[in-house]
Amino acid sequence: MNFNFLSPVSDLVLAHNELLSMQALGRKIRIHSTKNGIPDLENVEIAVFGVLENRNDVNYIGEEFQLNEIRKAFYSLYPGTWNTTIADLGDINKGESVEDTYFALKTIVSILVNKNIIPVIIGGTQDLTYANYRAYDSIKPMVNIVNVDSKFDLGDSTKPIKNDSFVGKIILDQPYNLFNYAAIGYQTYFNSQEEKDLMEGLYFESYRLGEISNDIALVEPTMRDADIVTIDLNAVRSAEVSSNQKFSPNGLDGKEICAIARYAGISNKVSSFGIYEYKPSQDDEMTSMLVAQMLWYFVEGVNYRVKDDDFSDDRNYQKFITLIENEELTFYKSNKTGRWWIEIPFLSDVDNKLKRHTLLPCMHQDYKDACENKVPERWYKAFQKNCV
Numbered sequence: 402m403n404f405n406f407l408s409p410v411s412d413l414v415l416a417h418n419e420l421l422s423m424q425a426l427g428r429k430i431r432i433h434s435t436k437n438g439i440p441d442l443e444n445v446e447i448a449v450f451g452v453l454e455n456r457n458d459v460n461y462i463g464e465e466f467q468l469n470e471i472r473k474a475f476y477s478l479y480p481g482t483w484n485t486t487i488a489d490l491g492d493i494n495k496g497e498s499v500e501d502t503y504f505a506l507k508t509i510v511s512i513l514v515n516k517n518i519i520p521v522i523i524g525g526t527q528d529l530t531y532a533n534y535r536a537y538d539s540i541k542p543m544v545n546i547v548n549v550d551s552k553f554d555l556g557d558s559t560k561p562i563k564n565d566s567f568v569g570k571i572i573l574d575q576p577y578n579l580f581n582y583a584a585i586g587y588q589t590y591f592n593s594q595e596e597k598d599l600m601e602g603l604y605f606e607s608y609r610l611g612e613i614s615n616d617i618a619l620v621e622p623t624m625r626d627a628d629i630v631t632i633d634l635n636a637v638r639s640a641e642v643s644s645n646q647k648f649s650p651n652g653l654d655g656k657e658i659c660a661i662a663r664y665a666g667i668s669n670k671v672s673s674f675g676i677y678e679y680k681p682s683q684d685d686e687m688t689s690m691l692v693a694q695m696l697w698y699f700v701e702g703v704n705y706r707v708k709d710d711d712f713s714d715d716r717n718y719q720k721f722i723t724l725i726e727n728e729e730l731t732f733y734k735s736n737k738t739g740r741w742w743i744e745i746p747f748l749s750d751v752d753n754k755l756k757r758h759t760l761l762p763c764m765h766q767d768y769k770d771a772c773e774n775k776v777p778e779r780w781y782k783a784f785q786k787n788c789v
Contacts, residue, residue: 404512406505407450407491409435414472426487426697427476433491446485447700448518449475450509451492452525454502459563468492468523470685474693483704503532510536510673519703520673521696526564527554527677530631534571534579536673537628543580545626545670546571549661550633551588551652553607555596564678572603580786583623585661586610586636586653604782610651617657618764620664622779625740625762630665632658632695634678634688641691645682655691662695666702669710674699709735710742710760723771730780732768733760741765743780 410432418427430449431440442448451468455461472489493509496502506522510533513520522533530546537544548554548568556566558573571579583606589597600607608619624630634642638652653661665671676692712718712733721732731744742760767777 404439404490404509406493406509407433407439408494409433409438409491410472410489411467411469414469414476417473418476421477422479424479425476426478426480427472429480429487430476431486431488433489439490440488442488442516442518444486445488445518447521447703448488448490448513449521449523449696450490451523452502452506452529453492453494454496454499454525454529456495456499456526457528457561457563458526459565466679466681468679470681470689471523471679471692474686474689475696478693478697481701481704483700485700485704487700503529503535506532507536511540514540514672519671521699522673522675522677523679523692523696524675524677525679527631527633527675528562528564528567529677530629530675531562531567531570533629533631533673533675537578538576541628542578544578544628545581545583546579546629546631547583547585547623547627547665548631548633549585549636549653549658550631551586551610551636551649552591552633553584553587553596553600554633555599581605581626581783583627584608585620585623586613588649588651591649604785606779606782610653613653613661614657617660620661621667622741622762622764624661624664624668625670627665627668627671629673629675630671631675631677632662634676634680634692637691641687643682643684643686643688645680645685646688655694658691659694659698663698663702666699666704667706668702669706669708707738709737709740712742712760721768723768725771725774725776730771730777732763732771734765734768739765741768743767743777745780745783 421427433439493505510520554565554568556569558569562570585608587607588610635648636653637658639647639650641655665674717736719734723730733742741763743763745759745761761783
């Protein structure tokens, strides 16, 4: 396996780790070190690594950064009653060009996903999501991305890729593998009307910050249908982070961003997870501990994944049928978890690469809305994408 792109975890971090309790997370993780090399990945379920690339930041001024404080904070936490095995693979350093870094990230993500190991990426600028997405070119025919961000990051796709325009490149660059893009926690005043219209025109999903704060459970079905989850730390309000990280007085709070990370972990489908736009500073403890706790909650979610979408045995679910106008809507409720799905019948007999989207995760509220003759929005957007 080609892990030559990875540099080991700093000796300073390893020395700090040796002082921790034997019960601490850092004493239970398999760590890439100068002395021992890349750890054995047998039975590893989650592989954490950093990407020290920030040259596509629209405000790039040549600063360097490292992830030592995040590692110290993460290692110092105590695990839950987990069966999940974690490895820390170290860091991808900047390549000669940003494209070199992209190639390294794409290669490593592809290797890990093919081995059924979930890559957890800490960056670096959020345009790295593009390289993460391209790693799926030879893995899956269609990919769903969830972006937790104050902005849509569509940008001008005719210009070189930047950390505020990577989604436009994902949409327009071949091969066209993107089925759905969902923006979680966006703030209206940071997004142009043109971008809002484009999100609507492409039938992508978007959830405003106020919606998420009022009902964090809205995130769960969207995460359940995601392959890639990417989080921009600028989605977090300034009060929760250190001085260099501050972006906006409004945003997700610490509990909300950790709940979102846990929803991503619980999803059986999420196969890569990234936290980006980390900017260390002298008073870095706050941001590094928040990122560490987000990582903790993601691992917690992975540990409690439940396979509840097997509808081949009618003992595993309950089935509900509603009628809206002349359209039958069929819902399924898992007996194991109580989670809901809605069938998209117009895809059932279509032999193409969208066929796997026949069952769409949804909420109980969607069923209740259907009973009142209201078409669920997620169902409608999936229907429209198929008709285009």
